[in-house]
Amino acid sequence: MSRHLLSLLFILLALWPLPVALYAQAISFPKPAGLRDAVDFWKKVFTRYGYGEVILFDPMDLATIYSVLRVPDSEQGRLLVGKERARITTAYDLVDEARIRSQRGAKEPFSDGLRLSGRYIGQMQKIFRDEGLPAELAYLPLVESSFNVRARSGAGAVGIWQFIPETGKKFMRIDDKVDERRDPMASTRAAARLLRENYRILGSWPLAITAYNHGTEGIFRGVDRVGSRDLVQLIRRYRSPSFGFASKNFYAEFLAVVEIAAQPEKHFPLLRLHRPVALREVEVKSATALDAVLKPAAISQGDFFHWNPALEEGSKIIPAGYRMNLPAEKIQPFLMAQRRALATTVKSPAGAARKADAQAVTAQRSRKSTANHGAARKVDAVDSFTADNRADARTKEEVVKDLMARHSLKVAAR
Numbered sequence: 001m002s003r004h005l006l007s008l009l010f011i012l013l014a015l016w017p018l019p020v021a022l023y024a025q026a027i028s029f030p031k032p033a034g035l036r037d038a039v040d041f042w043k044k045v046f047t048r049y050g051y052g053e054v055i056l057f058d059p060m061d062l063a064t065i066y067s068v069l070r071v072p073d074s075e076q077g078r079l080l081v082g083k084e085r086a087r088i089t090t091a092y093d094l095v096d097e098a099r100i101r102s103q104r105g106a107k108e109p110f111s112d113g114l115r116l117s118g119r120y121i122g123q124m125q126k127i128f129r130d131e132g133l134p135a136e137l138a139y140l141p142l143v144e145s146s147f148n149v150r151a152r153s154g155a156g157a158v159g160i161w162q163f164i165p166e167t168g169k170k171f172m173r174i175d176d177k178v179d180e181r182r183d184p185m186a187s188t189r190a191a192a193r194l195l196r197e198n199y200r201i202l203g204s205w206p207l208a209i210t211a212y213n214h215g216t217e218g219i220f221r222g223v224d225r226v227g228s229r230d231l232v233q234l235i236r237r238y239r240s241p242s243f244g245f246a247s248k249n250f251y252a253e254f255l256a257v258v259e260i261a262a263q264p265e266k267h268f269p270l271l272r273l274h275r276p277v278a279l280r281e282v283e284v285k286s287a288t289a290l291d292a293v294l295k296p297a298a299i300s301q302g303d304f305f306h307w308n309p310a311l312e313e314g315s316k317i318i319p320a321g322y323r324m325n326l327p328a329e330k331i332q333p334f335l336m337a338q339r340r341a342l343a344t345t346v347k348s349p350a351g352a353a354r355k356a357d358a359q360a361v362t363a364q365r366s367r368k369s370t371a372n373h374g375a376a377r378k379v380d381a382v383d384s385f386t387a388d389n390r391a392d393a394r395t396k397e398e399v400v401k402d403l404m405a406r407h408s409l410k411v412a413a414r
Contacts, residue, residue, distance in 0.1 A: 001393070004350055011151060012128075019134075026224065029134070029136065029205050029206075029209075029254075029255060029258065030204075030205070031255055032144065032206070032230075032231065032232050032243050033237075033250045034232035034235075035231070035232060035251070035255070037061070037063040037159060038062045038249060038252035039252050039255045039256050039259070039317070040062075040063070040256075041057070041063070041065075041206040041252075042249070042252055042253045042256035043063055043064035043256045043259065043260060043267075045103060045105060045106050046106055046107065046110040046256060046257065046260060046267075047107060047110070047260060047267040047268070048105070048107065049068065049105025049106070049107060049110055050105045050107045051073070051103075051104055051105055051106065051107070052070055052071070052072070053068050053069065053070050053071075053105040054068070054069045054070075054071055054077070054081055054102050054103070054104055054105075055102065055103045055104075055105065056068070056069070056081070056084060056085065056088060056102050057100075057101060057102075057103065057364070058099050058100070058101070059098070059101040059245055060098075060099060061097070061134065061376055061412045063336075066088045066092065066100065067084060067088065068268070069081060069084055073104070074246070075233060075358040081100045081102055085097070085100050085102070088100055099228050101245070108276075109146050110146060110260075110324050111149045111268050111271060112146060113141075113142050113145075113146025113148070114142065114260070114264055114271060114273070115138070115187075115259075115270065115271060115272065115273055115274055116146070116147040116274055117141070117147050117273065117274075118273025118274040118275065119147075119274045119275070119276060120137075120147065120160075120184045120185070120188075120276075120277065121138055121276075121379070122276050123184075123185060123276070124138035124184070124188045125138045125186075125191055126184070127188050128188075129198055130290045131192045131193070132196075132354065133195065133196060133199075134205075136258050137191075137192070137195060137209075137259045139187070139254070139258050140161075140191070140209070140213065140254055140257075141160040141161060141256055142210070142261070143161070143250065143253045143255040143257055144160065144161060144162040145161070145162055147160050148160065149182050149183075149184055149309045150182065150309065156183060158179065158181040159179075159181035159182045159184075159187045159188070160184055160187060160188075161181070161187045161188065161191045163187065163191075164208075167194070168180075168181050168187075168190065169192055170188070170233045171190035171194065172186055172190045173186075173204075173321075173322075176321060177311075177312075177315070177317075177319040177322075178308055178310050178311060178322055180310045180389050181273070181324070182309040182310050183308070183309060183326075184309075185279075185281070186310065186323065190329050191212075195208060195311070196252065197221065198211045198212060198214070198216050200218060201216055201220070202216065202220070202223075202229075203229065204229060204231075206231035206251050207223070207229065207231060208220055209236075209250065209251050209254055210231060210247060210250050210251045212250070213247050213250040214242070214247040216251070218240070218242060218243065218247075218270075219234075221240075222234050222238040222240065222243060225238060226238050231251060235248045265327065278305075278327060278328070278329060279307055279327060280325070280326060280327070280328055280342060281323045281324065282323070282324050282326060282334070282335070283321065283322070283323050283324070284318050284320060284321065284322045284323075284324050284332055285320065286319075286320050286342060287309065287318065287319055287320045288314065288318045288319060288338050288341060288342070289316065289318075289341065290317065291315055291316070292337070292338075292339040292341035292344075293334060293338050293341055294317075294337075295335075296333070296336075296337035296340070296411075297330060297333040297334040297337045298330075298333060299326075299330055299333075299334065305324060307325045307327075308324060308325050310322075348367065352366060376388060
């Protein structure tokens with residue numbers, strides 16, 4: 001199938017309406033027999049093995065775990081893992097070294113992420129239900145980021161949903177003042193829309209969820225090449241440099257976290273979820289200086305930026321159009337302080353002058369825009385979905401290492 005024809009098919013599928021009820025009917029995510037070993041493997045990684053343990057296993061048959069080493073994450077530890085790989089190669093008479101892969105346990109960072117999920121999971125599930133989508137999709141950040149709102153990958157993926165800029169800008173505000181990828185609710189709405197489109201195009205949740213990692217167009221190419229919409233067949237038969245271990249295991253990891261989250265007490269008996277964060281959104285109509293409103297509204301800077309991670313910490317201005325997050329009891333005090341601050345600015349001579357200047361510039365730009373509209377107008381081509389939602393985002397090892405560093409700091413602080 002040519003790339004041109006593939007792109008055209010994408011557009012037609014994206015425009016073809018599917019009943020909202022169809023999404024909601026797929027509440028029970030299929031667990032193919034060919035993925036059961038993979039799901040069991042990831043449940044062990046997330047709940048049994050700690051970060052100090054390295055699992056050596058067969059990436060083509062995840063039921064085969066050769067050995068588990070307790071080694072530090074250091075040069076010495078890597079040397080020990082290398083020696084163990086050599087021993088396994090000889091002991092199992094392996095011709096292909098690709099049949100051995102190592103993976104650090106993730107019990108501690110996973111439990112931290114599950115604990116953090118308590119802050120947002122209720123509101124996130126409501127967003128998915130409102131979109132007619134299965135609420136269990138709200139647990140996908142346990143695979144992506146362990147619910148770390150400040151998570152950032154080497155490929156530029158940001159936030160709990162790990163959007164790269166190219167994909168994120170299709171659904172959220174991302175500029176020099178605001179990055180909604182760091183906002184849990186704004187990014188969840190974006191993820192819901194992306195997953196809905198994936199499902200609309202690909203027609204099944206195994207493919208739609210895998211496409212969140214690998215890209216919708218990439219999955220479509222694999223389906224076309226293999227001649228099957230069965231994810232298990234895609235994993236076994238599709239050969240592409242970009243369709244690697246992470247993409248092949250993404251759906252199995254999701255199924256594993258859904259099963260764990262359904263019975264957290266079974267795997268983490270002492271786990272206590274964080275209390276839900278009850279915030280409401282208020283759109284800021286006019287740019288507002290923070291120092292003019294926070295103190296009168298009795299809001300600390302620390303709390304404000306904690307509630308609004310889409311803003312850079314230390315920002316002096318709340319930009320116009322930003323959807324601000326505040327507790328219900330702080331909304332009226334903030335709005336009153338904002339009205340007083342704006343009134344004071346307009347009444348002052350300097351403020352009036354700035355407003356007049358701004359109006360003059362706006363009018364001038366409007367005249368230029370109107371005069372040049374016919375010459376400058378361009379017809380944009382319909383944009384296909386990004387080939388890879390997160391590009392080559394962090395490997396599981398990098399995610400676990402980053403989260404464990406935070407975990408170690410918290411333990412040391414205690």
